[in-house]
Amino acid sequence: MRPAPSQPADISRLRDVRTRSISPENFTGAKGGGGRATEGTGASCARELGPGWKISPSVDIAPHQIFELAAVDEAAVITHIWLTTHRDHWRTLVVRAYWDGCDEPAIEVPLGDFFANGWGTFAQVSSQMIAANPHGGFNSYWPMPFSRSARLTLENLSDEAATVYYQITYETGGDVSGLAYLHAQYRRSNPLPERETHPILVDIQGRGHYVGTYLAWGVNSPGWWGEGEIKFYLDGDKQQPDGSFPTIAGTGTEDYFGGAWNFDVPGRGYTEYNTPYLGMPQVLRPDGLYRSQQRFGLYRWHIADPIHFDEDLSVDIQALGWMSGHRYRPLRDDIASTAWFYLDRPRANRPESLAADALEIAGEPMDPLT
Template sequence: MYVEGLLSSLTRVKKARSLRAASWDTTGRNNDAWNIEPNETRVLADIKGPGCINHIWMTQRDGYRNVLLRAFWDDEEHPSVLCPLGDFFGLGNEIVNSYDSLLFSASTAGNNQFNTGCALNCYVQMPFNKSARIELVNEGDEMHRQYFYIDYELYEQPLDDEVAYFHTQFRRENPCDGWGHEIRVNTPEANIVNAERLAWDNNYLILEAEGRGHYIGCNLSITNFQGTWWGEGDDMIWVDGYKWPPDLHGTGSEDYLNQAWGMQPNAFRHNGSSIYEPDTDGYQTSYVFHLENPVRFEKEIRATIEHGHGNHLRNETSSVAYWYQLEPHKPFGILPVQQRKPVLRGEDGGWLINETAQTQQAEPTLNDEMKQLKAQWAEKQKTEA
């Protein structure tokens, strides 16, 4: 018996052809980047299968939310990967920072800065049978300059029917529809009951997909308007439809991200923070990959997390979900560029809120407990004043 392991494929010779699509200057000179004009879509790689993309390297000075990365497998009409460039590689809110994980890494001389040069790497396996088409879409107002490698291999025989295809989904709520943003986390007034359909309907939605596959993790970006601890939101994941309790129910945001007692300034193989809030004056991006324990689904999946316990906070939240599934997938879209841009601080340190750039969702309907706890908090503030 031959024992399979993480690196076991390196011990066997494989019948495959190794190739690369890259931005190199085909004239032999050193102009090794592609210019992508505003509103232009460029095809970085158009590959005939069967094969598998094994590595993507990119570097650029900006465009982390303006530019979209798209991937289409097997001549499909709707992309399986649709994500802002920076967020795909684990960097939210147009901020760059050096970090390393099993699936993604980034390296920059300008840590914790907006829109500066950064090298990005992806080591996710992306198999395909008929074709793979990788595109960049420049939805910004300025020309975008992109360096890239896309390393892949081709096979003589088609992939079997059980090989799943890689997908990503970007989501954002700016702000989340919290019912009591004034209430600090971990106070009695925040300790509300959040269960059943109330949780299903109001939790922040990380992933909604249909088909057969497995969810392998996400990154989660927060702009902390409230200013204290943004966590305590339980993860709740429903597999193949609604039921209570959900198939997987967690105990807090940092717990789902595989840390505890808040978040720490580290980036490990399976979990950590690519952007750490104390270094950025209010911005956080953290990630978790459940590669040994993927969440498997036969019909559909709904992966969610509370924004503050019981969804009381109104911070800005965005995310990228990563999963594999058999095609076809349920088509999904993405917010327009003006609704993807980060919320910045003004010279006085306050948040510059642009209402036209906010995502649209209904105001939360307050139940009796929410009303009671908000009144209790307001009375407490009067007493402490």
């Protein structure tokens, strides 16, 4: 089986696969199984129309419960995920994916961060792999192959029920050999410890390639914040006598995300942008009251330029500004990262499971004073 066509020339090619889709209108994705519900969140609205008329468009996930979005028990490739819920839940719902019966998730990320909306405030994202459309229509086009089974869940960490609409489309049939498993990991440093780097990935073992970074970056001091370099430690770099030197070192945060000169367009200041592979779709400016710090959302998809590794991978990023005498100032910012990578196995070294307090965003509606 090949992943879905990625080039215009491929779209006309006939392929020996079948398309299935899981949603609240067809929880199993079964052929001919859609729209058969007789009860659901839309039953009252459809009471005069009956079955087939949007009786089950969504699900309600109770507080502190885990809901199974999808279970597939055959070789397949997930090609598209669409999902929406109220923005209050973007940091309190955690999406997880388990491949081929593994008991640990390969994907474990807060919902909003997975869709490049980590601050609980909508940002339009117009990229090849992630699209976030008004008002919180979240789309993923990351191919997610597996050889035997897949299980996707949402955990509600909050004290309030969450209504979720979703559709997960996948292709079955064919050969998935040679296709790696998609992983996504979230880490947050809040604040970043003094003179330390923010870990994006730590000691990933195996063969694979790194394909994406999203940062929700909260600035905790005045001045420019993006002089820090991102570094990729590949295939034994960490095991060298002085394991602090990577194979790939960037030249600055704005450089890594394809921008330049502080993202500062004369007369406009920080300027949002979206492109197929990189962008800064979100700049949240202080409101003079509860939102007292600047916040940024940035993405970088390594689709045309994946970072390949044969044995192991670690990734980190510095937080640097400026101080007197044209010297770098190490910063103690609020940095939340989501990293995407493909790996030859469904399990990888990962951070501790996420907790609601560690995900909370100061100054948002969850604050009792707002």
